[in-house]
Amino acid sequence: MGTTSEQADAEGFFAPVRGSLAAIVALSVVGAVSSVVPFIAVVELARTLLPALDGEAVDTGRVWTIVVIAVIALFAGFGAAFASGAVSHFADAELQLSLRRRIIRHLQRLPLGWFDARSSGTVRKLVENDVTALHQLVAHTIQDVITAVAVPVIGLVYLFAVEWRIALAALLPLVVTIVLYAMMMRGGAEQYRRYDQATTRLSGATVEFVHGIAVVKRFGQLGRSHRRYREAMREYVDFIGQWTRDTALWFTAIEVATSPAVVLAWLLAVGLWLVEAGAAPIDVLPGVLLGLGLSGPLMKLGSSAQFLRNATKAQASLADFLALPPVPQPDSPQEPAGADVGLDRVAFSYDGEHRVLHDITATCRPGTVTALVGASGSGKSTLAKLVPRFYDATAGEVAIGGADVRDTASADLYRRVGFVFQDVQLLRASLRDNIRLTRPDAADEQIERAARAAQIHDRIMRFPRGYDSVVGEDANLSGGEAQRVTIARALLADPPVLVLDEATAFADPDSEAAIQYALSALAADRTVLVIAHRLHTVTGADQILVLDGGRIAERGTHAELLARQGRYARMWADYRANHARSLPEGARG
Numbered sequence: 001m002g003t004t005s006e007q008a009d010a011e012g013f014f015a016p017v018r019g020s021l022a023a024i025v026a027l028s029v030v031g032a033v034s035s036v037v038p039f040i041a042v043v044e045l046a047r048t049l050l051p052a053l054d055g056e057a058v059d060t061g062r063v064w065t066i067v068v069i070a071v072i073a074l075f076a077g078f079g080a081a082f083a084s085g086a087v088s089h090f091a092d093a094e095l096q097l098s099l100r101r102r103i104i105r106h107l108q109r110l111p112l113g114w115f116d117a118r119s120s121g122t123v124r125k126l127v128e129n130d131v132t133a134l135h136q137l138v139a140h141t142i143q144d145v146i147t148a149v150a151v152p153v154i155g156l157v158y159l160f161a162v163e164w165r166i167a168l169a170a171l172l173p174l175v176v177t178i179v180l181y182a183m184m185m186r187g188g189a190e191q192y193r194r195y196d197q198a199t200t201r202l203s204g205a206t207v208e209f210v211h212g213i214a215v216v217k218r219f220g221q222l223g224r225s226h227r228r229y230r231e232a233m234r235e236y237v238d239f240i241g242q243w244t245r246d247t248a249l250w251f252t253a254i255e256v257a258t259s260p261a262v263v264l265a266w267l268l269a270v271g272l273w274l275v276e277a278g279a280a281p282i283d284v285l286p287g288v289l290l291g292l293g294l295s296g297p298l299m300k301l302g303s304s305a306q307f308l309r310n311a312t313k314a315q316a317s318l319a320d321f322l323a324l325p326p327v328p329q330p331d332s333p334q335e336p337a338g339a340d341v342g343l344d345r346v347a348f349s350y351d352g353e354h355r356v357l358h359d360i361t362a363t364c365r366p367g368t369v370t371a372l373v374g375a376s377g378s379g380k381s382t383l384a385k386l387v388p389r390f391y392d393a394t395a396g397e398v399a400i401g402g403a404d405v406r407d408t409a410s411a412d413l414y415r416r417v418g419f420v421f422q423d424v425q426l427l428r429a430s431l432r433d434n435i436r437l438t439r440p441d442a443a444d445e446q447i448e449r450a451a452r453a454a455q456i457h458d459r460i461m462r463f464p465r466g467y468d469s470v471v472g473e474d475a476n477l478s479g480g481e482a483q484r485v486t487i488a489r490a491l492l493a494d495p496p497v498l499v500l501d502e503a504t505a506f507a508d509p510d511s512e513a514a515i516q517y518a519l520s521a522l523a524a525d526r527t528v529l530v531i532a533h534r535l536h537t538v539t540g541a542d543q544i545l546v547l548d549g550g551r552i553a554e555r556g557t558h559a560e561l562l563a564r565q566g567r568y569a570r571m572w573a574d575y576r577a578n579h580a581r582s583l584p585e586g587a588r589g
């Protein structure tokens with residue numbers, strides 16, 4: 001069985017942009033140096049020109065050197081800012097592209113069952129939110145962090161070289177800020193964990209509330225979902241309130257310690273004292289000039305830390321996703337011979353502990369319909385989903401045309417097995433494109449033939465733009481109609497094996513009759529496995545498998561099973577009693 005490179009280098013997200021990241025770091029350092037140099041140049045220029053006040057000669061060579069260095073630094077600063085902005089956004093675009101490609105490639109290799117258990121929101125979070133969190137890191141945060149660290153460091157190095165006492169004074173607000181910040185963030189990891197929990201609970205309760213709004217309106221009262229929403233909201237607000245109260249004092253202290261007025265007053269006071277003590281004013285001046293601008297960049301680190309946290313979380317969730325094992329592919333695939341579906345002592349467990357299918361053995365022949373019936377939770381859907389390999393059997397074998405589905409190449413398997421399950425998926429595209437999804441080269445006549453057979457052609461023609469109508473825009477379909485579009489799609493794909501979940505949700509009689517016609521069109525010459533919810537639809541099936549607690553309790557045709565007077569006969573009697581009026585003529589007897 002082959003493994004994929006996705007697993008091997010789940011950590012290597014940044015490999016495609018490693019060179020660009022190094023360039024961003026280098027350019028950010030150049031930018032930081034260049035932003036400090038003009039300040040230093042002003043001071044040095046003043047120092048060089050000062051003798052002129054006393055009528056002494058000015059070292060014009062030195063003046064020019066300083067001016068040239070300042071101008072070069074200014075332009076280098078602009079250039080570095082521009083280049084690092086450009087490189088970081090290009091790198092970001094490249095990283096996003098490579099990540100999205102990897103995610104999509106990996107999604108294509110995952111077992112279909114993975115999607116079954118997850119909402120489209122999960123996939124959207126990976127492709128959108130997590131990738132965007134990394135965007136913030138590459139496009140902005142690296143540069144911000146380097147600037148926030150490099151500017152104070154360079155400034156302080158210069159100050160210490162000129163006048164160490166004013167340098168110490170300029171360092172003090174920085175140290176105070178760092179200490180106060182560290183005090184404020186004590187237990188921060190735990191607080192952030194609780195913050196994440198509160199946010200997750202609130203968004204879950206919001207979704208639940210919005211979903212339940214129809215019920216709330218209908219019954220004119222606020223139900224459980226609303227109470228949950230209010231509780232989650234209260235919990236969130238309480239938490240934020242408490243956190244704000246806990247940190248407010250620290251936060252105010254930091255604001256004071258970094259406020260320009262306080263820092264200026266402090267530096268001027270120390271500066272005056274130093275001058276009185278004999279220091280040259282020109283050596284004190286840079287401390288006041290540069291000291292003022294030291295803590296500003298540091299404050300940016302706070303928001304950068306939040307972006308870093310998000311990026312780290314996003315990276316972990318992407319790494320977990322890319323490490324999910326793909327569907328194992330056979331090293332030497334077998335070619336199925338025919339369209340028989342063979343189940344041989346099949347057992348299955350979702351969690352590795354509790355088996356939901358036990359010892360299922362059955363054969364479904366081409367040109368026949370096999371119906372799966374049984375109580376809710378008896379395992380009908382699970383069994384049906386083993387055929388197109390949503391999941392792999394825990395024990396036993398599922399084979400098509402004599403070849404184990406695990407030994408059949410995925411592409412080959414999907415060509416042979418079509419499936420129409422209840423959660424109908426239509427794309428936001430024209431009805432024509434929706435029907436020819438699996439056969440993009442199909443001619444219009446073929447599409448129309450499939451739609452007619454699926455009993456949906458007439459409905460499509462009632463849309464002003466017919467087959468060109470776009471789903472969700474000018475083609476709004478009922479659940480039953482949408483299912484018939486997917487049946488047309490399956491008919492056009494023409495797979496020899498079909499697995500169907502009969503509709504239950506769209507039980508208006510017209511729609512149901514149309515779907516029944518459509519299904520019988522599908523059955524011709526194929527091996528059909530249908531999950532039946534309404535027993536009258538399976539009276540004509542060639543074989544009925546009655547499932548009970550994940551085992552085949554009975555098998556046979558409708559007539560044979562009635563004659564046995566067992567479980568199926570009882571189910572049928574109950575069914576008839578409950579549906580006496582709605583049953584078609586032929587099924588009442």
Ligand SMILES: Nc1ncnc2c1ncn2[C@@H]1O[C@H](COP(=O)(O)OP(=O)(O)OP(=O)(O)O)[C@@H](O)[C@H]1O
Binds near residue numbers: 378382383
């Ligand atoms: N994704 C899943 N993860 C874990 N357990 C599951 C999953 N899907 C189904 N089950 C469990 O497996 C058992 C069989 O479920 P299954 O959906 O196959 O029954 P069913 O006969 O199709 O039911 P229904 O007629 O209600 O659709 C049930 O106990 C169900 O709770």
